Amino acid sequence: MPDTKVYLLDGGTLVLDGFHIWWNKGPGGEVRFPVYSVLVDHPQGKFLIDTGYDYDHVQKVLPFEKPQQTEQQTIPGALKLLGLEPKDIDVLFNSHFHFDHVGGNKFFPDVKKICHKDEMPQAANCQSFEVLGYSDLAFSTEVAEARGMTDQLDAGQTAGNTSFEFVEGDVELAPGVTLIYTPGHTVGHYSLLVEFDTRRPLLLTLDAAYTRKNYENDINAGFHIDPVAGVESMRRLKKIEEDKNAEVLFSHDPESFKEYRTGVNFYG
Numbered sequence: 001m002p003d004t005k006v007y008l009l010d011g012g013t014l015v016l017d018g019f020h021i022w023w024n025k026g027p028g029g030e031v032r033f034p035v036y037s038v039l040v041d042h043p044q045g046k047f048l049i050d051t052g053y054d055y056d057h058v059q060k061v062l063p064f065e066k067p068q069q070t071e072q073q074t075i076p077g078a079l080k081l082l083g084l085e086p087k088d089i090d091v092l093f094n095s096h097f098h099f100d101h102v103g104g105n106k107f108f109p110d111v112k113k114i115c116h117k118d119e120m121p122q123a124a125n126c127q128s129f130e131v132l133g134y135s136d137l138a139f140s141t142e143v144a145e146a147r148g149m150t151d152q153l154d155a156g157q158t159a160g161n162t163s164f165e166f167v168e169g170d171v172e173l174a175p176g177v178t179l180i181y182t183p184g185h186t187v188g189h190y191s192l193l194v195e196f197d198t199r200r201p202l203l204l205t206l207d208a209a210y211t212r213k214n215y216e217n218d219i220n221a222g223f224h225i226d227p228v229a230g231v232e233s234m235r236r237l238k239k240i241e242e243d244k245n246a247e248v249l250f251s252h253d254p255e256s257f258k259e260y261r262t263g264v265n266f267y268g
């Protein structure tokens with residue numbers, strides 16, 4: 001049986017002030033950080049976790065995050081690098097619905113989509129301080145309608161081809177591919193554990209920990225719905241790291257990302 005392969009799809013970079021990345025800790029000042037999605041090429045199918053950000057959306061709504069993204073760093077461009085097209089993806093899972101994780105969902109109208117059961121209603125009726133995070137609503141006709149932003153929808157997007165199946169708690173997407181429920185950053189946030197035949201597991205924190213500094217010091221990002229749950233989620237991930245001797249990858253860590261395998265280089 002061929003082993004699972006994990007590809008990190010480089011999605012370009014954004015800028016935030018350090019106090020948004022390390023809440024209450026900083027240091028302040030502009031920090032340019034990576035955005036990536038995760039392709040799990042498994043014997044049972046190709047699973048895409050998140051789809052990065054849409055450049056035009058960020059330029060229009062969050063220009064202060066100074067997006068930098070080449071064609072090859074769009075989801076279609078990153079898949080093309082691997083000889084794949086959006087139609088080759090079997091399942092799209094969103095770790096949560098922040099704009100830097102759903103920007104490429106529109107390329108997958110015919111793909112099964114999954115999210116946590118609470119994430120959809122939250123995006124449809126979010127807290128005032130979550131409006132920027134949940135600002136790219138093109139991933140869901142239902143959410144765009146609920147938020148009065150149907151102008152964000154592309155022609156051809158319907159309630160049907162933007163619908164999601166809901167999950168809760170920890171979920172095995174496929175043998176050795178487990179979604180770990182890590183609320184706090186958002187109500188329905190997930191991290192990802194991938195176990196292999198021939199190497200140690202990968203534990204991808206996604207936005208449960210933007211950087212190693214967040215993770216090692218229980219520091220939430222400035223964007224969160226529940227900071228206590230956020231700390232508990234980081235502590236749970238550290239327990240899983242220890243129990244599984246996992247290699248931990250962070251979602252938005254400029255220093256660590258330099259060492260990560262991207263492009264055609266894979267884990268597995």
Ligand SMILES: Cc1ncc2c(c1O)COC2=O
Pocket residue numbers: 014016065098100130131132133134223
């Ligand atoms: C990268 C980034 N920028 C802004 C926001 C978030 C981000 O992850 C989450 O909520 C926000 O307002």
Ligand SMILES: [Zn+2]
Pocket residue numbers: 001002003004197
């Ligand atoms: Zn195998």
Ligand SMILES: [Zn+2]
Pocket residue numbers: 096098133185207
């Ligand atoms: Zn986020």
Ligand SMILES: [Zn+2]
Pocket residue numbers: 098100101207251252
């Ligand atoms: Zn993010």
